[in-house]
Amino acid sequence: MLINKFSKQKNGMYKIQLEDGNSILAHEDIILKYDLLLKKNITQEDKEKIEEENLTYISYDLAIKYISKKMRTAKEIREYLENKKVDKTIIDHTITMLEKSNYIDERVYAKSFINDKINFTNDGPNKILRELIVKGIKEEIATDEILIYDKKQQLEKIEKISKKIVSTNRNKSAYLLKNKIINVLINLGYEKSLIISKINQMSLNDNPDIAKKEYEKIYKKLSKKYSGSELEYKMKQKMSTLGFKNYNMD
Numbered sequence: 001m002l003i004n005k006f007s008k009q010k011n012g013m014y015k016i017q018l019e020d021g022n023s024i025l026a027h028e029d030i031i032l033k034y035d036l037l038l039k040k041n042i043t044q045e046d047k048e049k050i051e052e053e054n055l056t057y058i059s060y061d062l063a064i065k066y067i068s069k070k071m072r073t074a075k076e077i078r079e080y081l082e083n084k085k086v087d088k089t090i091i092d093h094t095i096t097m098l099e100k101s102n103y104i105d106e107r108v109y110a111k112s113f114i115n116d117k118i119n120f121t122n123d124g125p126n127k128i129l130r131e132l133i134v135k136g137i138k139e140e141i142a143t144d145e146i147l148i149y150d151k152k153q154q155l156e157k158i159e160k161i162s163k164k165i166v167s168t169n170r171n172k173s174a175y176l177l178k179n180k181i182i183n184v185l186i187n188l189g190y191e192k193s194l195i196i197s198k199i200n201q202m203s204l205n206d207n208p209d210i211a212k213k214e215y216e217k218i219y220k221k222l223s224k225k226y227s228g229s230e231l232e233y234k235m236k237q238k239m240s241t242l243g244f245k246n247y248n249m250d
Contacts, residue, residue: 002041006031011061018042026050027057059086059094064103071109074099075136106137110145113137118149122161125149127189151194158190158198166202171214173243 002019009015014031016024030053031037034046042050062084063077072080074095081091098104110132117123123131125146132142162181169177178199185195218238226234 001044001047003036006037013058024050024054026054027061029057030054055087055090056093056097059084059090060097062086063094063098067098067103071112072104073106073109073136074104077104106141107145110137110141111148114145114148118153122157122188124154124157124185124189124191126191127187130189154190154194155198158185158195161185161188162198162202175243177243 001022004017004019007015007017009025012028014026014028016026016031016036018024024047026036030050033053034042034050036042036050059081062081066072066077066080077098078091078095081094082088086094095104113132113135114128117128117131128149129142129146132146133139161184165181165184166177169180172180181199182192182195186192215235218235222231222234222238
């Protein structure tokens, strides 16, 4: 099949016009690979190879555009290309090409991801580890790289978050405050032992004025329904749930 002319298209693509009226859309890298600029004609076998390889280059360009905005894992790129209806075999070839070109590097990605989390979020190491694994980073790589998040940094975050919880929950008992701090920090991915060690250094004591206010509020409500020993029992029960277990109005 004689090649008549080449015409440049978008995104590094060229349209190869053949003498028989047919045309082939080919990526510029394929044109160079097969020396098509120097050839006068191509065989049917060449045409089939070009069309097949072209799909990989189109997929590769899609992936490059996707990762140009920020780093991505192989799993994220695979899911992106699947959503673009790219064939699985083509995706496999694309991922291999990206890895050879160092566009995909799990260790570099993990380092960058962890540093961003340390610098811009309150997330603890356990939460970051879970997120990395969900993104497709191997567990041994994630576990190794998370070591850059040292204990000193974690304790500083724990203290900062704990103080904020205390300042925004001044009407709560020390018992409820401690539980809230522990639950919040565990959900953020910090180790319970570190949390407890920091809480033990904080001065968390019940404020008598808060306890009195809560007592009076509960008494006003319950005294309408109960009296005597039953009222006393209900009061103790309710105050206990609020963390004021040993409060005595006397």
